[in-house]
Amino acid sequence: MGMTISEKILAAHSGRDAVEPGECINATFDMVIVQDLSLLMAKEPFEQIFDGLGESSVFDPEKVVVTFEHEAPAPTVLAATNQKWGRQWARRHGITNMLEIGRHGIQHMVSNEQGFVLPGDLFVANGSHTCTDGAVGAFAVGVGAASLAVALAIGEVWLEIPETSRFVYRGTLQPWVSAKDLILYTLGQIRTDGALNQVMEFAGETVRALPMSGRFTLCNMAKEAGAVTGIIEPDALTEAYVRPRARRAHRTLSSDSDARYRAIHEYDVSALGPQVACPFSPDNVKPVEAVAGVPIDQVFIGSCTNSRVDDLRVAVEVIGSRKVHRDVRLIVIPGSQYVYLEALREGVIERLVEAGATIGAPGCGPCPGLHTGVLGEGERCVSTSNRNFPGRMGHRTAEVYLASPATAAASAVLGRLADPREMMGR
Amino acid sequence: MTGRVHRFGDNVDTDMIMPARYLGHSRAEQSRHAMEGVDSDFTAKVQPGDVIVAGRNFGCGSARPAHRPLQDAGVSCVIAASFANLFMRNAVNEGLPILRCPEAARELREGDLVEVDHEGGIIRCPATGRVYQAEMFPEFIRQIIRSGGLIPYAREKVKQRVQEREEK
Numbered sequence: 001m002g003m004t005i006s007e008k009i010l011a012a013h014s015g016r017d018a019v020e021p022g023e024c025i026n027a028t029f030d031m032v033i034v035q036d037l038s039l040l041m042a043k044e045p046f047e048q049i050f051d052g053l054g055e056s057s058v059f060d061p062e063k064v065v066v067t068f069e070h071e072a073p074a075p076t077v078l079a080a081t082n083q084k085w086g087r088q089w090a091r092r093h094g095i096t097n098m099l100e101i102g103r104h105g106i107q108h109m110v111s112n113e114q115g116f117v118l119p120g121d122l123f124v125a126n127g128s129h130t131c132t133d134g135a136v137g138a139f140a141v142g143v144g145a146a147s148l149a150v151a152l153a154i155g156e157v158w159l160e161i162p163e164t165s166r167f168v169y170r171g172t173l174q175p176w177v178s179a180k181d182l183i184l185y186t187l188g189q190i191r192t193d194g195a196l197n198q199v200m201e202f203a204g205e206t207v208r209a210l211p212m213s214g215r216f217t218l219c220n221m222a223k224e225a226g227a228v229t230g231i232i233e234p235d236a237l238t239e240a241y242v243r244p245r246a247r248r249a250h251r252t253l254s255s256d257s258d259a260r261y262r263a264i265h266e267y268d269v270s271a272l273g274p275q276v277a278c279p280f281s282p283d284n285v286k287p288v289e290a291v292a293g294v295p296i297d298q299v300f301i302g303s304c305t306n307s308r309v310d311d312l313r314v315a316v317e318v319i320g321s322r323k324v325h326r327d328v329r330l331i332v333i334p335g336s337q338y339v340y341l342e343a344l345r346e347g348v349i350e351r352l353v354e355a356g357a358t359i360g361a362p363g364c365g366p367c368p369g370l371h372t373g374v375l376g377e378g379e380r381c382v383s384t385s386n387r388n389f390p391g392r393m394g395h396r397t398a399e400v401y402l403a404s405p406a407t408a409a410a411s412a413v414l415g416r417l418a419d420p421r422e423m424m425g426r
Numbered sequence: 427m428t429g430r431v432h433r434f435g436d437n438v439d440t441d442m443i444m445p446a447r448y449l450g451h452s453r454a455e456q457s458r459h460a461m462e463g464v465d466s467d468f469t470a471k472v473q474p475g476d477v478i479v480a481g482r483n484f485g486c487g488s489a490r491p492a493h494r495p496l497q498d499a500g501v502s503c504v505i506a507a508s509f510a511n512l513f514m515r516n517a518v519n520e521g522l523p524i525l526r527c528p529e530a531a532r533e534l535r536e537g538d539l540v541e542v543d544h545e546g547g548i549i550r551c552p553a554t555g556r557v558y559q560a561e562m563f564p565e566f567i568r569q570i571i572r573s574g575g576l577i578p579y580a581r582e583k584v585k586q587r588v589q590e591r592e593e594k
Contacts, residue, residue, distance in 0.1 A: 022564065037449050037490075038489070040449075040450065041490065041491055045520070045577055048577045049580045049584060055584070055588055071450070078451070079450055128487065142489045143512070144490075144491055144515050144516035145489075145490075145519075146491075146519035146576045146577065147515060149580070153580050160566075192483055192486060193437075196483065196508060196510070196511070226486060226510060226511065368446045369441070369445075369447065370447065370449075387487060389437075389439040389487060390441070390464075391441045391445060391463045392441050392446075396463060
């Protein structure tokens with residue numbers, strides 16, 4: 001019996017020739033990344049591990065990356081105090097890869113932009129969207145606080161080998177339809193527990209034609225279907241992305257033709273239009289035509305789902321020489337300093353600001369409801385992020401519509417939920 | 427353990443259990459806001475030993491340790507039709523008993539008194555006379571639960587590391 005790419009990676013990291021779904025393993029991993037709040041939440045279990053043992057050390061400081069994202073730079077005295085502790089912790093443990101404010105970004109972006117995660121890796125982070133990095137062909141798995149503490153202390157993580165379901169997409173995407181629409185459509189089909197405890201392996205000609213930015217978007221929202229992670233087998237495009245970034249050797253793996261899948265879902269997406277996930281769940285998905293016209297207060301283009309240079313480029317293309325609607329605020333937050341600089345150099349930031357957007361410091365922005373654009377009571381927002389549960393971006397009555405950067409940009413201009421195709425004359 | 431049932435629906439996400447705005451705060455403060463995103467009176471009603479009963483995909487959303495405010499508010503266990511992977515890991519690793527039992531999740535009512543045998547996965551509801559058997563975790567995970575979570579295992583590993591260094 002053959003193995004999936006995920007099973008191969010997990011076998012290789014647990015000293016086995018093969019693994020099967022349902023087995024549990026203690027695995028070693030290649031890198032672990034922590035951010036301001038995940039590190040804080042691992043503080044207590046990390047200290048418990050070493051309590052009274054006469055030492056306290058990270059298993060291998062070279063394999064740990066620290067970044068700031070959730071509250072970057074610190075918006076409150078409490079956050080500043082917590083982050084001060086985080087910096088001291090990183091220095092005490094000799095973490096050289098500490099991405100200080102100014103070199104920082106969302107953990108699920110700096111991870112691959114700076115070559116910390118590579119094909120064939122087992123990559124660990126305390127963050128549900130760690131699955132994003134599956135787009136490079138790594139098994140990128142989000143864990144909780146205690147697992148993160150144990151990973152930092154002894155370099156191990158326990159995992160139950162998940163079953164894999166394969167999602168195969170065929171057809172060429174229509175103009176102004178992107179990876180975000182693909183994954184929203186998929187969520188509408190399989191719902192929020194449609195891949196519960198499974199790996200979502202994305203494949204097919206449509207996925208092969210996606211740029212890396214779109215592949216990250218696709219894998220990012222695997223978590224919204226309950227998946228352990230998402231993954232895409234590496235190809236020439238992956239290799240071209242990782243090679244200049246890689247700091248060490250990597251292994252390009254793929255799934256065997258006789259690998260076992262829990263299910264194979266096939267979609268012809270050649271006629272797919274832009275999709276929108278309506279309040280209050282990422283699986284409450286409708287074609288954009290069904291919700292076009294809903295009045296809005298804010299548009300947010302950002303988050304680990306859609307804040308890469310390609311996403312900002314699309315927004316600029318859709319906005320063109322138009323202005324953001326007078327009754328709407330457009331908040332754009334590049335996910336990392338790397339994206340910010342690229343977008344500045346290309347003039348993308350300038351055009352966004354000219355149109356009436358405000359640009360936030362790289363990081364998660366208002367997506368987790370902490371700062372720089374949280375929503376008030378009853379406010380409505382079109383967001384390129386990944387979750388719209390009640391209270392996610394602010395007040396529990398605030399409504400978040402999840403959409404692509406193209407849909408978000410069109411909505412910002414028209415001041416209501418809008419179909420990018422209607423604005424672009426298609 | 428015996429406790430009263432507090433019922434919730436499907437897809438109770440981590441923002442409902444542990445709103446993000448309290449993530450930087452102390453555990454004590456976090457526990458005062460347990461379930462605030464779905465029931466703002468929860469911490470006023472919950473008694474030590476009480477049980478949360480929910481539908482599918484309990485704890486979906488973020489990786490945050492959403493089990494902690496439940497533990498600290500006195501919740502003795504969560505029974506659900508299914509759990510999100512990260513909530514399951516968090517609960518197992520830090521010792522909040524969770525039981526996957528679609529039947530009990532469907533039939534138990536708000537305020538029911540239930541007796542729960544965590545290790546055996548048995549849920550009794552004396553009022554209805556119903557007894558439910560929850561799905562059992564693989565032995566590997568049950569071992570983590572019996573050890574009181576993941577920390578004792580890591581401590582043993584660290585002790586070995588210290589010992590090996592001293593022997594050199």
